[in-house]
Every structure is written in structure tokens, then in C-alpha cells.
Amino acid sequence: MRLNWKPFVLSLVVLLILFPFVYLVFLSLASEWRFPDVWPSYIGFKNWVTVFNSEAGLLKSFFSSLVISLSVAVFSTTSGFLISKAVFYHPKKRVLTLLAYFPYILAPVVFAACLSFFFLKMGLFGNMTGVVVAQFIIAFPYALLFFSSFWNEKVKSYEDLVATLGGNKWQTYTKVLLPLAKGLILICFFQTFLISWFEYGLTSIIGIGKVQTLTIKVFLFIKEANYFYGALSCCLLIFPPVVLLYFNKRYVFKKFV
Amino acid sequence: MRIKKLNIGILLFVLVGVVPFAAAFIYALLYSFGIIGVANDGFTLQFWESVITSGTFFKSFGYSFLIALVAVAISVGGALWITLKFRQQLETRFMSFIIYLPLAVPGIVTGFFTFQLFSKGGFFARISHKLGFITEASQFPDLVNDGLAIGIIFSFLTMITPFFVLLFLNVYKNERVEELSILAQSLGANANQISRRVFLPILLKKTWVLIVLYFIFLLGAYEVPLILGQESPQMLSVLIIQEIKQYDLDKISEGYVVAVLYTLIVSVAAILLFLPKRKRAYAT
Numbered sequence: 001m002r003l004n005w006k007p008f009v010l011s012l013v014v015l016l017i018l019f020p021f022v023y024l025v026f027l028s029l030a031s032e033w034r035f036p037d038v039w040p041s042y043i044g045f046k047n048w049v050t051v052f053n054s055e056a057g058l059l060k061s062f063f064s065s066l067v068i069s070l071s072v073a074v075f076s077t078t079s080g081f082l083i084s085k086a087v088f089y090h091p092k093k094r095v096l097t098l099l100a101y102f103p104y105i106l107a108p109v110v111f112a113a114c115l116s117f118f119f120l121k122m123g124l125f126g127n128m129t130g131v132v133v134a135q136f137i138i139a140f141p142y143a144l145l146f147f148s149s150f151w152n153e154k155v156k157s158y159e160d161l162v163a164t165l166g167g168n169k170w171q172t173y174t175k176v177l178l179p180l181a182k183g184l185i186l187i188c189f190f191q192t193f194l195i196s197w198f199e200y201g202l203t204s205i206i207g208i209g210k211v212q213t214l215t216i217k218v219f220l221f222i223k224e225a226n227y228f229y230g231a232l233s234c235c236l237l238i239f240p241p242v243v244l245l246y247f248n249k250r251y252v253f254k255k256f257v
Numbered sequence: 258m259r260i261k262k263l264n265i266g267i268l269l270f271v272l273v274g275v276v277p278f279a280a281a282f283i284y285a286l287l288y289s290f291g292i293i294g295v296a297n298d299g300f301t302l303q304f305w306e307s308v309i310t311s312g313t314f315f316k317s318f319g320y321s322f323l324i325a326l327v328a329v330a331i332s333v334g335g336a337l338w339i340t341l342k343f344r345q346q347l348e349t350r351f352m353s354f355i356i357y358l359p360l361a362v363p364g365i366v367t368g369f370f371t372f373q374l375f376s377k378g379g380f381f382a383r384i385s386h387k388l389g390f391i392t393e394a395s396q397f398p399d400l401v402n403d404g405l406a407i408g409i410i411f412s413f414l415t416m417i418t419p420f421f422v423l424l425f426l427n428v429y430k431n432e433r434v435e436e437l438s439i440l441a442q443s444l445g446a447n448a449n450q451i452s453r454r455v456f457l458p459i460l461l462k463k464t465w466v467l468i469v470l471y472f473i474f475l476l477g478a479y480e481v482p483l484i485l486g487q488e489s490p491q492m493l494s495v496l497i498i499q500e501i502k503q504y505d506l507d508k509i510s511e512g513y514v515v516a517v518l519y520t521l522i523v524s525v526a527a528i529l530l531f532l533p534k535r536k537r538a539y540a541t
Contacts, residue, residue, distance in 0.1 A: 010346055013339075017358050017419075020370050023380070027373065035378040035394050036386035079273065086266020094532065096270065101527045103278040105470065107477030107494045110516050113501050114281035137277045144274065198363035201479040201494065215365050215480075222369055222484060231373075234366045241361035245354070252360045253423055 021238070027231035047228050058217060058229070062236050065197060065213040068128060072135045073193035077185060080143025080192075087144060088151035097148065104141040109201025111138065119206055126210040134206040135199055139192040146188045150181055190244050190251035197240060282520055288513040296506035304510040313496070314515050318522075320490040324406050324482075325475035328413035333468055335414075336421030340429060341456060347426060359419040367412045368484035375400035375408055401485045408485035409492070413475055420471075421464075428463045466530055473526055477519070493519050 028047055033040035051058045087096045103111060112134055116125065124130030155177070162172045178185075200215040207216065214237045221230035244251040284293070289304055291297035308314050339347075347356055362370075374380045382397040391397050401408035429435070437459070438451045446454065461468075482492035491499065497519065500512025 006343065006346060010343060010352070014352075014355055017355055020362065020366075020415075021358070023373070024366070024370065036383050038383050038387050079269070083266050083270045083273070086264075087270050090267060096267070098527065098531050099275050099278075100270075101531050102524055103274065105473050105477075105527055106278070106520060106523055107479060109479040109494050110477065110497050110519060111278070111281055113498055114285045114513070114516055114520075115277060117284055118277075118280060137273070140273050144270070198365075200363075200365050201498070205498070215363065218365050218369060219480075219484075222372070227373065230369055234369060237363060237366055238361055242358070245357050245361055249354075249357050252357060253420075 024231045024234045024238070027228060028235050030231075031228050033228075047232050051229075051232060057212065058214075058233060058236065061212045061214050061217045061233075064128065064211065065215075066240075068132055068135065068211075068213060069193045069196040071132045072139050072196035073189045075132075075136050076139035076143040076192045077189045080140055080188065081147055081181065081185060084144045084147035085151055088148055089156070097145070100141045100144050103138065104145065107201070108138045108199065109205060112202040112205040116205055125206065126208040128207075128211050131203050131207045131211045131213070134202050135196045138199075138202065139195045142195060143188050143192055146191070147181070147184065150184055155180065187248075187250050190248075194241055194244070194252065197237070282517070285513045285516045285520065288510055289517050291510060294506070294510055297510060304507070304514050307507075308511050308514040308518075313511075314518055316490045317493050317496045317515070318519075320406075321476050321492045324409055324413070324492065325472050325478075328410050328417065328475055329468060329472045331410075332414050332418040332421055335418050336425055337457065337460065339418075339422050340425040340460070341452060344426065344429060347422070356419060356422060359415060360423075362416070364412075364416060364478065364480040365484070367416050368481040371408050371412045371415075371481075372401050372484055375411070402487050404487060406482075406486070409482050412481045412485060413478070416481075417471055417475070421468075424464055424467065425460050428460050432459050432463060434459055469526070469530060473523060477523065 026043075029043050029045065030040035031042045031046060033042075087093060087100070090096055115134065115137075119125045119130050119134065124133055158176050158180070159172055162176055167175065198215065199213075200219065203211065203213050204216060204219070207213070209216070212220075214233055218230055218233045218237065221227070221233060241252055287293045288297070291299060291301040291304065346352060372379065376382065377394040377397045377399075379401075381400075382391065382394055385391045385397060386394075400411075434456060437455050441451050441455050477494050478492060479494040479498070482495050486492055486495055490496075493515070497512055497516045500508050500515060503509055503512070
């Protein structure tokens with residue numbers, strides 16, 4: 001009889017996937033865990049209570065990240081949807097698409113380092129507006145490319161039909177295009193939200209440590225060797241994407257066009 | 258009127274999508290030639306010569322290239338194997354949720370977690386001590402901040418393998434590989450031939466652009482090598498930022514030289530990938 005090894009491998013895969021989540025929560029509950037102890041001397045909610053008393057400024061960082069990511073998602077999805085129409089109906093759409101790919105595949109941190117001079121001159125250095133603008137610059141090409149498949153012949157025919165039936169531009173958007181694109185817009189919104197939520201390098205350059213998003217906090221705690229607070233920040237960072245995943249897997253699965 | 262409206266759209270696209278990239282590139286280029294910059298006083302090739310003769314860029318590029326190549330090769334190979342062997346099991350309700358979970362973990366968390374596991378005072382070092390394999394932390398092998406970039410590669414694998422599994426599962430379904438496999442089987446092909454002649458060619462042909470794109474993303478990765486990398490050589494993004502943030506003003510210009518070279522390479526890759534007229538590869 002042949003032994004079926006697949007269930008064992010699958011169980012192992014499940015354990016490996018769940019392990020980081022369990023370990024990070026465990027680490028966030030621990031303190032005074034010195035080498036070579038396998039078990040920490042303290043396990044409890046001390047760290048979480050401290051965070052909710054705002055001593056470590058983590059709650060503030062959580063809400064800063066939320067505000068930044070929501071702003072970036074709103075601006076990039078809206079502009080990406082509206083501008084992509086002009087780009088993907090243009091006769092030179094291949095060249096325009098290529099131009100959108102340049103900022104998209106460049107490492108955001110390098111992009112930010114080369115742009116920081118302009119941000120400094122415009123007074124956008126070291127503040128939240130600057131971080132939103134910088135993140136918008138990298139999220140916009142993603143949103144634009146995301147809608148590339150939407151603007152096809154079929155949609156164009158619908159638009160022409162509305163025009164033939166006497167509908168104006170406003171009606172074309174509200175009665176046809178937006179209802180048709182509703183699902184895509186929602187996915188793009190959450191994916192651009194996550195691009196911003198996960199961003200570290202660009203935020204550290206443009207925010208110069210003054211705008212403390214959760215990713216910045218994680219790195220600060222690593223530098224301070226405060227791994228328990230680091231793990232706690234990681235838990236806060238992972239929480240929204242897991243919730244989004246629960247509602248719809250496509251919110252998190254970025255196929256990068 | 259329609260043309261006018263389209264032009265406004267294109268104008269906004271240029272303003273938001275093209276101008277920042279062009280401005281950043283021109284700024285870096287001018288800085289690298291000494292035309293702008295605090296301590297620079299006019300055009301010079303000194304910084305370019307310095308970067309090219311010191312070999313810093315080539316070392317860092319080669320190092321990043323190898324790490325990205327190893328990570329992409331292993332994860333694509335692993336994901337293809339998982340798709341081939343576990344496709345049906347991964348379609349169950351529970352597994353189809355679990356397999357998405359790694360996508361909820363950002364790079365900085367993966368780096369932090371890998372450090373917690375593999376550092377000399379980390380989880381595995383404690384277990385090794387408990388089991389009697391080591392008696393002190395320094396005896397634990399270097400698995401993070403190491404020369405072979407084991408920690409970085411491990412992190413990259415955990416970050417991108419789940420993505421490729423999901424991608425291949427999608428392509429498998431959309432391209433009707435199942436039906437084609439049954440057809441090949443009815444024509445007399447064995448399991449090995451089906452894998453080599455049907456499964457692999459279809460999946461790789463439909464996803465190669467994304468595989469290359471991921472390779473480029475890993476080439477410019479920042480958070481993971483910042484936490485898990487070593488002093489020298491460093492991955493490209495870490496090297497660029499370290500040089501640009503230096504107090505030594507000459508080094509700043511050299512950092513911009515590396516940034517220009519990196520941008521050029523990535524831009525050429527984008528042109529080669531996306532300009533040729535080709536049938537649409539895998540898309541949403």
C-alpha cells in the first residue's frame with residue numbers, strides 16, 4: 001500500500017504559514033526574555049496595556065498610518081480611474097503605458113531619495129502631506145495600470161450608446177462607467193491602501209522620522225532592540241490586511257498588472 | 258471637445274506619472290556630474306570614475322542580481338511543484354484562505370520575523386541551546402547579516418512563493434490546463450510528458466513577464482536587506498541610500514551615480530518588457 005504523503009506536507013505548510021502570526025502575537029505578549037531561555041519570564045498583556053495608554057505612541061502611529069493610507073488610496077484610485085481613460089484610449093497608449101511603468105518598477109526608496117530635494121523646496125519634507133504626496137506618486141502608476149483592462153472596446157461601445165441615446169458625460173459616468181467599474185475600483189482602493197500601509201523606505205526619506213507610521217515604528221523598535229514592542233507594532237501592521245483578506249482575497253492579491 | 262478632454266487627461270498623466278520620475282532622474286544625473294550639489298563646483302567625471310574604478314556598484318549589482326535570481330528561481334520552482342502536486346487540496350475553503358495569509362505580511366515584518374528566528378539570540382539559537390547543540394549564542398551559525406545572504410533569501414522566499422502559487426493556480430484554471438492535460442493523456446502522453454509539454458510551457462509563457470517583474474522588484478528591495486544584510490557588499494537600494502545620506506559630501510554624488518545606473522538598468526528592463534508588441538500575458 002502506498003503511503004499518501006500529501007496530507008503531511010499540507011499540514012506542515014499550514015503550520016509554517018500560521019507560525020509567524022502566532023509567534024509575533026506571542027512575542028508581543030512577552031517581556032524579559034533573555035538568552036538562552038526558551039520561554040519568557042513574563043507573558044501577559046503588559047505591552048498591550050502600555051500601548052493603549054499611548055506611552056509608546058503606537059496608537060498615534062496606527063492612526064497616522066490609517067489617515068495616510070486612506071488618503072493615498074482615495075487620491076490614487078480616483079485619479080488612476082479618471083486619467084487611465086485618457087491614456088488607454090489614446091493612439092499612443094503603448095508608449096504612455098511604458099512611461100507609467102518607469103516610476104512603478106523603480107525602488108520607491110531610491111525614487112524618494114532623488115525627489116527629496118524638490119520636496120524640501122516645496123515645504124513637503126518631514127510632514128504628513130509630503131508623505132501622502134510621495135506615496136501617491138508611487139501608487140498612482142499602479143492604479144493607472146490596474147484599470148488598463150477596463151477600458152476596452154465593449155466599454156467604449158457602451159459610452160457611444162449612451163451618447164447616441166442622448167446621455168451626457170455625467171450620466172455616462174454615473175449610470176454606466178462607475179457601476180461597471182465598481183468592483184475594480186474597490187479592489188484598486190484596497191490594494192493602493194496596502195501599498196501605502198506597507199511602505200517604509202520612501203516614508204523614512206520624505207518623513208525624515210517626523211512622520212511616524214507603523215512601519216517606521218517597527219524599524220525604530222528593531223534599532224532600539226525592543227523586540228516586544230516591535231512584535232506588537234507588527235501585529236497592528238498585519239491586522240488590517242488580514243481583515244481585508246477575510247472579506248475578499250482579491251483586495252490583497254496584487255498581480256501587478 | 259472630446260480631444261480637448263483627452264488632452265487634459267494626458268496632461269494630468271504627464272504631470273503626475275512622468276514629471277516626478279523625469280525630475281528625479283535629471284536631478285540625480287546632474288548631481289552625479291557635479292553640476293548641482295552643496296560641495297560641487299561644476300561639471301566633473303570624478304564621481305563616475307570613482308564609482309567605476311572602485312567597483313562598488315558592480316559588486317553591489319552582482320550581489321543583488323544573484324540574491325534576486327536565487328530567490329526567484331527557488332520560489333518559481335517551488336510554486337510550480339506545489340501547483341502541480343497540491344492543486345486540488347489548495348482549492349478547499351480552508352486552504353484557499355490560508356494560502357493567501359502570507360500576502361498580508363509586509364517586507365519589514367518578514368525581515369523582523371526572520372531576524373527573530375535566525376539571529377544568534379533568536380528562536381532557533383534558544384532551541385539549539387536547549388537541545389545541547391550549542392553552549393553559547395556565538396556558536397550559532399551566521400544566518401542573518403551573513404555573507405551568503407541566507408536570511409535575505411529566506412525572507413524573499415516566504416514573501417514571493419505564496420504569490421507565485423496563487424498566480425499559477427489562477428493561470429491553471431483560466432488557461433484550462435486541466436482540460437488540455439486530459440486531452441494530452443487521451444492522446445497517449447504520460448504524466449511526465451504532460452508536465453513538461455503542457456503544464457510548464459503554458460504556465461511559464463503566461464507568467465514570465467510577472468516573474469521578470471518580481472526579479473526587478475527584488476533587485477531594488479530595501480527593508481529586508483536593511484534588516485538582514487551585511488556591511489559589504491550591500492544590496493543596491495541600501496547602498497544608494499547609505500551613500501546619499503553620508504556626511505562625506507563626495508560620497509553623496511557617488512550615491513547619485515549608483516542611483517542613475519540603477520535607474521537606467523531598470524528603465525531598459527521596462528522598455529524590453531513592455532514596449533514590444535506582444536500578445537497580452539497574464540493580466541487581471
